[in-house]
Amino acid sequence: MSTHPLLAVENLVVSFPVPMGLTDIATLRRRRVRAVAGVDLIVNRGETLGLVGESGCGKSTLSRAIVGLVPTEAGRVRLDGRDREGMSAPDRRAWHRRVQMVFQEPHASLNPRMTIGQTLGEVFRVHRICPPAEIEARVGDLLEAVGLRRDFANRRPHGLSGGQCQRVGIARALAVEPDLIIADEAVSALDVSIQAQVLNLFMELQRARGVALLFVSHDLTVVRHLCQRVAVMYLGHVVEIGPADAVLHAPLHPYTAALVAAIPQPGKQSLADTALMGEPPSPLNPPSGCPFHPRCARAISICASAMPEPRRIAQTTVWCHHAEDTPALQPERII
Amino acid sequence: MMANMLLDVRGLSVGVMQGGRSTALVDGASFSVSAGEVMGLVGESGSGKTITCRAMMRLLPSAATQVTAGQVLFEGQDLLLLGDGAMRAVRGQRLAMIFQNPLSHLNPVMTIGAQIAEPLRRNQGLSRREAHTEAVDLLRQVGIPDPARRISDYPHQFSGGMRQRAMIAGALACRPALLVADEPTTALDVTVQAQILRLLLDLRDRTGLAIVLITHDLGVVGQTCDRLAVMYGGRVVERGRVAEVLARPRHPYTAGLLASQPGRGVPGTKLPSISGQPPAPGELTEGCRFRPRCTLAADICASRIPQPHAIADGWISACHRSAETQALEPAA
Ligand SMILES: Nc1ncnc2c1ncn2[C@@H]1O[C@H](COP(=O)(O)OP(=O)(O)OP(=O)(O)O)[C@@H](O)[C@H]1O
Ligand SMILES: Nc1ncnc2c1ncn2[C@@H]1O[C@H](COP(=O)(O)OP(=O)(O)OP(=O)(O)O)[C@@H](O)[C@H]1O
Ligand SMILES: [Mg+2]
Numbered sequence A: 001m002s003t004h005p006l007l008a009v010e011n012l013v014v015s016f017p018v019p020m021g022l023t024d025i026a027t028l029r030r031r032r033v034r035a036v037a038g039v040d041l042i043v044n045r046g047e048t049l050g051l052v053g054e055s056g057c058g059k060s061t062l063s064r065a066i067v068g069l070v071p072t073e074a075g076r077v078r079l080d081g082r083d084r085e086g087m088s089a090p091d092r093r094a095w096h097r098r099v100q101m102v103f104q105e106p107h108a109s110l111n112p113r114m115t116i117g118q119t120l121g122e123v124f125r126v127h128r129i130c131p132p133a134e135i136e137a138r139v140g141d142l143l144e145a146v147g148l149r150r151d152f153a154n155r156r157p158h159g160l161s162g163g164q165c166q167r168v169g170i171a172r173a174l175a176v177e178p179d180l181i182i183a184d185e186a187v188s189a190l191d192v193s194i195q196a197q198v199l200n201l202f203m204e205l206q207r208a209r210g211v212a213l214l215f216v217s218h219d220l221t222v223v224r225h226l227c228q229r230v231a232v233m234y235l236g237h238v239v240e241i242g243p244a245d246a247v248l249h250a251p252l253h254p255y256t257a258a259l260v261a262a263i264p265q266p267g268k269q270s271l272a273d274t275a276l277m278g279e280p281p282s283p284l285n286p287p288s289g290c291p292f293h294p295r296c297a298r299a300i301s302i303c304a305s306a307m308p309e310p311r312r313i314a315q316t317t318v319w320c321h322h323a324e325d326t327p328a329l330q331p332e333r334i335i
Numbered sequence B: 001m002m003a004n005m006l007l008d009v010r011g012l013s014v015g016v017m018q019g020g021r022s023t024a025l026v027d028g029a030s031f032s033v034s035a036g037e038v039m040g041l042v043g044e045s046g047s048g049k050t051i052t053c054r055a056m057m058r059l060l061p062s063a064a065t066q067v068t069a070g071q072v073l074f075e076g077q078d079l080l081l082l083g084d085g086a087m088r089a090v091r092g093q094r095l096a097m098i099f100q101n102p103l104s105h106l107n108p109v110m111t112i113g114a115q116i117a118e119p120l121r122r123n124q125g126l127s128r129r130e131a132h133t134e135a136v137d138l139l140r141q142v143g144i145p146d147p148a149r150r151i152s153d154y155p156h157q158f159s160g161g162m163r164q165r166a167m168i169a170g171a172l173a174c175r176p177a178l179l180v181a182d183e184p185t186t187a188l189d190v191t192v193q194a195q196i197l198r199l200l201l202d203l204r205d206r207t208g209l210a211i212v213l214i215t216h217d218l219g220v221v222g223q224t225c226d227r228l229a230v231m232y233g234g235r236v237v238e239r240g241r242v243a244e245v246l247a248r249p250r251h252p253y254t255a256g257l258l259a260s261q262p263g264r265g266v267p268g269t270k271l272p273s274i275s276g277q278p279p280a281p282g283e284l285t286e287g288c289r290f291r292p293r294c295t296l297a298a299d300i301c302a303s304r305i306p307q308p309h310a311i312a313d314g315w316i317s318a319c320h321r322s323a324e325t326q327a328l329e330p331a332a
């Protein structure tokens, strides 16, 4: 076994062109949205890394860039130390087999004309997972594993409920027995009982086959249960990364603290008063210095002028100018 | 019956045509919502929450699915009896729905702004400029950064959660009396989610907006809903005030659901869930549809359909064993 981590993302940058507004035409500036602004991450074999952050901060774009669905502007993505760039076609195919993605909006990622059985069967065929005669049985097993009856193989995406569709997406990713699953809000449409079954399945795959998981989610309670480490993103940057326990119980970055304080709790009967102050930042026009400073209660002048260097505190890495000066922030609620 | 009842769904059934006969997807669902009230609709994935709401809105996804029985009384008239034109007018002005999967409900070749502004012009007679200003403001209210610029984006240029919020902005544009929100915050982080829920509750307080909120997040239910209806296998199995139902569920399915919430066990350990599988549509229609998975099941559960009955004031359960369910494990 190699000494490299399973997945290593190095200084990844992804940006999209945006239509020119009137002022841009006047100044002849071509604007781009920087959805991912230089991210470093590793995921080890058998590990689950949680990826959380504000809606629109770049989690899906990062995920898609890792699997090669959006072009990157800079940076590298390595699997077992090998960059996907410059690989031969067969190597590339093997790469794509080892890294599977479950998409955030499952309906849009399924072919409406194919039955679920055909969609899943095709995966087995393309990647030659098993002899053709076994495909039907394998498809049935896979459906059952995600809590769907075997006869779902005969149905088409149309008419599936939101959660049924999502489970087909999960089954498709599991079909090729990948080494890394990138799950983008993959259980958000499931009721808590079925969600528990799917999460148990993930944990089982991890124990039995050492599958690694990059788990993008807004549900911090689930993240806490499933993930060994958590990365928190804000406006295209990772701002805190460390053991789940530390990041979610004693956050060091003020944005993480705001996030943890806003977790809804069944026991509590009113909305937590947690709205972050100020306008949400625009990736079209990102703030100078620390991306969080316009909304940060602790911001001082350096925060507006310099991007914080990463600081290592215990096992957590945090990008905040104040990280050493303050004890861990106490969020209102501890999960 | 309450005086300010806005929506009263009575015995709503929806069937799908399969091989020449109709199979029930929703079977006799009943619930009501008053002005200024938020009602949570929860239940197993595939239990019929979306189909119930789409039937109410007269927006069933295909000709194969049709209402087979029941009434949907909204502001005193049965929506199921309205002509198409009258129904469109009600939908444009009094009723709005946020759909579960925004990508399939947003037009990919039309800008986000046009999709919000166009109904404003059609239904409220705003000028092009007024509708544009209003659309920018709505996007700002749902927390889209730089809304004046992002309004000319196409749906694929938005993130999942931004699309969800664009749908919310579009639904609020017509200032409805009733908002049916199907999982409106599944793609939102908890701070943006809190902001959106606060916006909705604020509208409720100021304008008497009533909301049917479909969600799997029981924490959200606890924080925002007044009452709750729980669906299983196409039927509403329990209904009541949120604080009571979440604290002491009386239907065994509700109890099982509450016990499956994550966050209680040691991280990394097996999570509790309800064992077994839900019935397929058309299966187990004779008695209680939850019985194969129920620890309290008795003979009667296989032979007779449990009718919804009051077990306390404003609390309804469809369980033959409701006398025994007092002892169900309360949610922690
Ligand atoms: N056209 C159809 N043909 C066959 N079955 C259908 C059709 N449309 C819906 N169904 C079935 O009806 C049931 C109810 O679906 P619905 O979308 O209402 O579920 P839901 O409660 O909203 O679930 P989720 O929480 O997963 O979104 C599902 O089992 C679904 O597969
Ligand atoms: N194809 C695209 N063209 C232009 N902009 C894009 C495109 N895809 C994403 N963006 C922008 O990049 C930013 C990050 O989007 P992304 O979908 O990665 O966010 P996210 O963290 O997954 O959010 P959510 O939690 O809401 O799903 C957003 O501002 C989004 O509008
Ligand atoms: Mg996303």
Ligand SMILES: [Mg+2]
Pocket: A161, A162, A163, B049, B050, B051, B100, B182
């Ligand atoms: Mg649904």
